[in-house]
Every structure is written in structure tokens, then in C-alpha cells.
Amino acid sequence: MQIAAAAYPLTFLTGFAEYEAKLEAWVADAAAQGADLLVFPEYGAMELASLGGAGVAGDLERALHEVARWRGAVDAVHLRLAAAHGVHILGASGPVFPRAGARPVNRATLYGPQGIVGHQDKQMMTRFEREIWFVEPGEGLRVFDTPLGRIGVLICYDSEFPLLARRLVEAGAEILLVPSCTDSLAGFTRVRVGAMARALENQCVTVQAPTVGLAPWCPAVDENVGRAAIYGPPDRGFPETGILAETALDGAGWAIARVDLASIHAVRRDGAVLNHLHWDEQADRLR
Helix, strand or coil, rough: EEEEEEEECCCCCCCCHHHHHHHHHHHHHHHHHHCEEECCCCHHHHHHHHHCHHHHCCHHHHHHHHHCCEEEEEEEHHHHHHHHHHCCCCCEEEEEEECCCCCCCEEEEECCCCCCEEEEEECCCHHHHHHHHHEEECCCCCEEECCCCEECCCHHHHHCCHHHHHHHHHCCCCEEEECCCCCHHHHHHHHHHHHHHHHHHHHEEEEEEEEECCCCHHHCEEEECCCCCCCCCCCCCCCCCEEEEEEECCCCCCEEECHHHHHHHHHHCCCCCCHHCCCCCHHHCCC
């Protein structure tokens, strides 16, 4: 399959039609390059806050509610594009209020040609989410069984915690999607290192898709640093660097790479090292 990871800039939108046209162009571009699985970033949906006007977009709490109210329309656009191009799309994550009176979760939805495959909520909240924005952890981890393979999602900070990835891999995940949103090179590097480490220790493919550029009209996502990339274990059947594809730092566009699930199974079975197989031996060494 071909996997496409977006380095995605946020736009101040004048109307929902502008958002729809932007998404159509991005999906069409990736599909034209042969992509089967498209990954958009964490909090990429925050550009929808601009639909409420500058005052709403500039207010942390009102921005959450503005983005959440467009959820149905966003689902409809993604479903139409997934069906039209015959692709799977991990949509940009954004706030969802799971019930009346609750604080929002940070949710990414996986869309397929036949409909919504499912959603994944962020598990580990950053200090900004915990202490200022009051976004909360959502439902637990899940693995999506798709025609492309078994897919798990670790939203940004989640990728920095190896036991979360291990739970997904033990449940059968072959590909881990890592949508991210970071406001500094240090923050981006933490997620990048986490994603690469998860690919190494689980002998799988990880896909990092970040927001990039400035969005001064929305303080929650005003600065965005990153590069899109697709990683594998630096082992047999994969590049020696572990990097299958990447964009330039802070440059908008797609990182696209061909991924063969057989290579994942082969390296887990007969790699130069067998991190995936030897994982449980760690506990024996700590007794």
C-alpha cells in the first residue's frame, strides 16, 4: 500500500465551503500519487474555529465548542472523499464533547470507502491540555481491522509512552498512526523520537502527520513546527535510517511511502534483531 502523511497548515476560513475545497484538494493530491491511507494531524480541525469569527477563534473555550459543532459536516465530507477516491483517511483530530456537561476529548476518526471505521481518543494529555484547556482523556485504545492491515492510533503525546503502543501491537496492530501538533522544535522532536522508537521496539511502521506553520488567530494552535514522516525499524527490508519518507521541516505537503505488510511480518520473524519477540524478556531481567 501507499501511505501519505500530511504536513498540514491551518487556514483562517471564510466559510465551510472553503474548508471542503481545501480538504478535497489535499485528498485528491494524495490519491493522485497512489495513496491508499491518508493521515491528517492532531488538532488540524482547529481551523474550523475560524468559522465562528476572529473573536471565537481567539478564545480557547469558545473555539472548542465551535469546532465540535461542525463534527457532522466534517464526517460527511470525509466520507464522500474516502468513497470517491477509494481510500482510508484518518481525519485531523479535534474536540468532541462526549455528553452534555462533559469536558471535550481529543478525537481522531478513521474513515473508509464504506463508512466510518471507528475513532480513537487521545489517552495522555499534555500540560496545556490538562492545566489550561481542560481537554480530557477519552475512550480506551482500539485496533482497526481494515483491508489495508491492522491499524492503531497514538495521538501526539501518546506516542511517547511505550506501553500504549505495546498494547496496540499485542492486539495485532501492524501500523501505528501518530497525528501530532507541536509548537516548538523540541516538542516535535519528542514526538518524532517517540514514533521512531515505537517502530524500532515493535518492529512496525509508524506514521507522523503534524500541523505546520503559524495560525496567530487561534492561540491553541498559533505556532506549529514539524515534518511529516513514515518510519519503520532500521532493519532488514527497511531503510538503515528507519525513515521511509519525510517532508522538509515546516514545509506543507505529503510524505508518501510504499509499505508492505509482509516486510513487517518478515522482520518480526527474522530480523537482525527481534525486539518484538523479545519484549517480554525485559521483565525477567528486572526480577
